[in-house]
Amino acid sequence: MFLWFVLLGFCSFFIHLYNILWLKPERLRSKLRRQGIRGPSPSPLLGNIPEMKRIQSQLIKPPYKDGFVSHDWAHFLFPYFNHWKKEYGPILMCSMGNIQLLYVSHKEMVKEMSLCTSLDLGKPTYLQRERGPLLGQGILTSNGAVWAHQRKIIAPELYMKRVKVIRMPSGMVNLMVESATSLVNSWEMKIESDGGIRDVRIDEDLRSFSADVISRACFGSNYSSGREIFVRLRALQQVMSKKSLLMGLPGLRYLPTKNNREIWRLEKEIRSLILELVKERKEAIFERDLLQMIIDGAKDDERGPVSADNFIVDNCKNIYFAGHETTAMSACWTLVLLASNPEWQARVRAEVLQLCGGLAPDADMLRKMKLLTMVIQEAMRLYPTVVFMSREALEEMKLGEIHVPKGVNIWIPVITLHRDPDIWGPDADEFNPERFANGISGACKLPHLYLPFGAGPRICAGQNLAMTELKIILALIISNFSLSISPKYRHSPVFKLVIEPEHGVNLLIRRVQFEKCSLEE
Numbered sequence: 001m002f003l004w005f006v007l008l009g010f011c012s013f014f015i016h017l018y019n020i021l022w023l024k025p026e027r028l029r030s031k032l033r034r035q036g037i038r039g040p041s042p043s044p045l046l047g048n049i050p051e052m053k054r055i056q057s058q059l060i061k062p063p064y065k066d067g068f069v070s071h072d073w074a075h076f077l078f079p080y081f082n083h084w085k086k087e088y089g090p091i092l093m094c095s096m097g098n099i100q101l102l103y104v105s106h107k108e109m110v111k112e113m114s115l116c117t118s119l120d121l122g123k124p125t126y127l128q129r130e131r132g133p134l135l136g137q138g139i140l141t142s143n144g145a146v147w148a149h150q151r152k153i154i155a156p157e158l159y160m161k162r163v164k165v166i167r168m169p170s171g172m173v174n175l176m177v178e179s180a181t182s183l184v185n186s187w188e189m190k191i192e193s194d195g196g197i198r199d200v201r202i203d204e205d206l207r208s209f210s211a212d213v214i215s216r217a218c219f220g221s222n223y224s225s226g227r228e229i230f231v232r233l234r235a236l237q238q239v240m241s242k243k244s245l246l247m248g249l250p251g252l253r254y255l256p257t258k259n260n261r262e263i264w265r266l267e268k269e270i271r272s273l274i275l276e277l278v279k280e281r282k283e284a285i286f287e288r289d290l291l292q293m294i295i296d297g298a299k300d301d302e303r304g305p306v307s308a309d310n311f312i313v314d315n316c317k318n319i320y321f322a323g324h325e326t327t328a329m330s331a332c333w334t335l336v337l338l339a340s341n342p343e344w345q346a347r348v349r350a351e352v353l354q355l356c357g358g359l360a361p362d363a364d365m366l367r368k369m370k371l372l373t374m375v376i377q378e379a380m381r382l383y384p385t386v387v388f389m390s391r392e393a394l395e396e397m398k399l400g401e402i403h404v405p406k407g408v409n410i411w412i413p414v415i416t417l418h419r420d421p422d423i424w425g426p427d428a429d430e431f432n433p434e435r436f437a438n439g440i441s442g443a444c445k446l447p448h449l450y451l452p453f454g455a456g457p458r459i460c461a462g463q464n465l466a467m468t469e470l471k472i473i474l475a476l477i478i479s480n481f482s483l484s485i486s487p488k489y490r491h492s493p494v495f496k497l498v499i500e501p502e503h504g505v506n507l508l509i510r511r512v513q514f515e516k517c518s519l520e521e
């Protein structure tokens with residue numbers, strides 16, 4: 001009898017595995033196939049992961065040339081998609097483990113998706129499973145009513161009018177200027193001690209700046225404790241990015257591998273640090289910053305105290321993840337572009353100095369920085385930190401001419417769309433901020449395909465805060481220093497959940513001989 005039950009248990013387990021690993025994805029594929037959508041044949045357990053690895057390994061990267069920044073990097077990151085696109089067209093299907101993907105670079109369909117407001121088109125559910133330790137069930141990964149509740153709490157806090165006067169005594173702009181000024185001062189000290197010019201590794205400094213800003217926006221007076229959390233979140237992101245290509249493999253995250261044990265440790269530490277902060281809050285004076293909004297929002301969550309804690313922890317982690325690396329890396333790529341384009345550097349510097357006249361930028365000056373805005377927009381076109389816009393059909397739905405079955409993931413390759421000569425013209429691969437002189441709609445034929453902040457109801461909630469932060473740090477750097485590419489710099493953008501410089505960014509930095517533009521006393 002016992003043996004019979006064991007045998008039955010084994011059989012049900014294998015039938016279940018067979019169902020989730022092969023039958024279910026195959027059903028989705030056959031529904032797509034019947035509509036004429038094609039793609040590479042998947043293997044049962046890994047889908048197309050082995051072929052992805054094979055194509056990637058066959059790719060020969062051109063050798064580095066000192067000081068040379070080529071923008072032709074996108075196809076080195078995901079060569080398999082380009083390879084398959086040539087064979088199967090702009091809408092193709094493929095699988096990562098048991099995740100069934102629809103890769104869509106078809107312009108009309110991307111437009112349809114950007115405009116789709118249905119809650120049936122949500123964030124991929126695998127994100128909660130696979131990136132759980134980093135993102136949990138916060139605003140970035142949740143769907144339906146849970147997401148709508150989180151968006152209602154978080155998004156209004158990040159709107160422009162709030163960014164200008166956000167609840168800290170001196171306002172968010174001044175706080176950002178304070179953080180940016182301390183970075184400028186630290187570079188100045190380094191340069192002086194080196195006799196007027198210094199080779200500086202800028203990416204870590206920009207990460208610290210961005211961490212500082214977001215800690216202050218989120219945690220107000222507790223921002224130094226917030227930074228402790230950041231250090232661990234960054235470490236968690238690094239560990240988790242190591243396994244991103246295997247993400248579709250079921251059960252992998254439960255194995256006590258070295259990586260997973262590190263992930264679990266960091267996750268636990270982050271959780272207790274955030275909850276400690278919340279506890280301190282309850283005992284201290286009431287403060288109206290983003291953390292307080294999230295704590296108040298958690299009270300409306302009717303799923304009990306454990307869920308309220310998860311609500312707070314997950315959303316704090318989400319704000320960190322959403323706003324930290326993205327902003328730091330966007331600033332980094334913009335500086336690389338300015339350093340390798342001295343003409344634009346001089347034009348932006350002249351604009352900032354003319355508008356600021358040696359003073360710290362305020363909201364009004366920032367609004368008038370047209371050239372700087374154009375440069376940032378062009379940098380985010382060539383180096384979008386988030387390279388795919390991803391969605392899942394949470395119910396069967398029609399997008400364009402395609403009936404997308406429930407459970408199919410849709411990936412829109414932002415990098416490919418941002419380089420398409422049909423959209424941007426023959427100089428699509430070149431740095432030319434002039435194209436944004438008349439805004440995004442003047443820059444290209446299909447403005448809804450410019451997606452650095454995503455699109456639709458899930459568009460980046462922090463884009464105003466991000467643009468303000470970028471303008472402040474870049475204005476202060478460019479008005480105080482002149483930049484050129486260091487011989488140490490090797491241009492190699494890589495994907496680690498966002499697009500990062502593989503070997504960091506080294507720039508040669510000199511003081512410019514103008515009046516210093518810093519925080520006004």
Ligand code: HEM
Pocket residue numbers: 139140141151154158214318319322323324326327330385386389390451452453454455456457458459460461462463465466467
């Ligand atoms: C240059 C910097 C930034 C870039 C490039 C960026 C980009 C993005 C992108 C592409 C998305 C996904 C949109 C989609 O799937 O359609 C997103 C979502 C989001 N971002 Fe940003 N982001 C930046 C900075 C920030 C900052 C500073 C914050 C907050 C402090 C923030 C908060 C969010 C939130 C909360 C979401 C989730 C929105 C939702 O799902 O409802 N982002 N961001």
